[in-house]
Amino acid sequence: MSFIGTLKVEAKGDREIVMTREFDAGKDLVFDCFTKPELIKRWLYGPDGWSLDICEVDLKVGGKYRYVWKYLKDGSTMGAGGTYKEISEPDKLIHTERFDEPWYPGEALLTTTFVETSGRTFVTINVLYETKEGRDIVIKSPMEGGAAQSYNRLETLLNTLTLEGKK
Amino acid sequence: MSHALSYSDRLDATFAALSDPTRRAILARLANGEVSVMDLAKPFSMSQPAISKHLKVLERAGLISGIKDAQKRLRKLEARPLEEATEWLENYKKFWEGRFNQLDSLIEELKLSKQTSPKRKNKRRIE
Numbered sequence: 001m002s003f004i005g006t007l008k009v010e011a012k013g014d015r016e017i018v019m020t021r022e023f024d025a026g027k028d029l030v031f032d033c034f035t036k037p038e039l040i041k042r043w044l045y046g047p048d049g050w051s052l053d054i055c056e057v058d059l060k061v062g063g064k065y066r067y068v069w070k071y072l073k074d075g076s077t078m079g080a081g082g083t084y085k086e087i088s089e090p091d092k093l094i095h096t097e098r099f100d101e102p103w104y105p106g107e108a109l110l111t112t113t114f115v116e117t118s119g120r121t122f123v124t125i126n127v128l129y130e131t132k133e134g135r136d137i138v139i140k141s142p143m144e145g146g147a148a149q150s151y152n153r154l155e156t157l158l159n160t161l162t163l164e165g166k167k
Numbered sequence: 168m169s170h171a172l173s174y175s176d177r178l179d180a181t182f183a184a185l186s187d188p189t190r191r192a193i194l195a196r197l198a199n200g201e202v203s204v205m206d207l208a209k210p211f212s213m214s215q216p217a218i219s220k221h222l223k224v225l226e227r228a229g230l231i232s233g234i235k236d237a238q239k240r241l242r243k244l245e246a247r248p249l250e251e252a253t254e255w256l257e258n259y260k261k262f263w264e265g266r267f268n269q270l271d272s273l274i275e276e277l278k279l280s281k282q283t284s285p286k287r288k289n290k291r292r293i294e
Binding site: 007009013014019021023025033039045046 | 179182183185186252256259260262263264265266267269270271272273274275277278
């Protein structure tokens, strides 16, 4: 498992986020995990305390999907859904995403590609937000106070942004 | 003025400033300490005005600032906006990392169940 599971998140341009990650399985299986409700329910939940209660998928171009997460502590829910724009099983999936109570304005367009090499699948998720503001999701986690000038974190960021000529 | 911008605007300015490889290289250079505009321009096959233009973008985003110095026009790195951008990306990353780790476990489980029932063909259709 050493090199499996390193998630890379990059900001691209001013409206996009690109996530890349490798999984230890063939693309058929990974594609299923992204598209079959009984499988989606078993991983697309969280953070802690949230379960994916409702998961409906109509996997065809123009078909819709709907997810509703539930917070177990107080029963509150969060719903999201969208429409499939392109389906090339098991290589590519394009769908829109919109939250019932938007935590970002407008819609996002997600392009997910599955590339298999020697039994492992490299997944790239490109999230294109409708607006610049859309990408600036408000994260409600408490910020660490008193963050001083930490060059370690700068380095992390610069690495994240695939900087060449890093010292 | 960058500190008059909202959090969202600041992030936009930061990411836009970082979207250019020359500007990222300039920041990496400044991560090691203050550098004069002259020295900053040296590694690049670019005119001074072209470099100055990049420096202006970085300054507007609040990523660098000038230091008063009689002789040299020094520039230094401002870490705060980068920290905000880093925090933002890290939060996003944490959120998804958890989910993807769950997916790893699921994949392991599915692979095991396939091995124990070799007769079952891959079901490729969605009912």
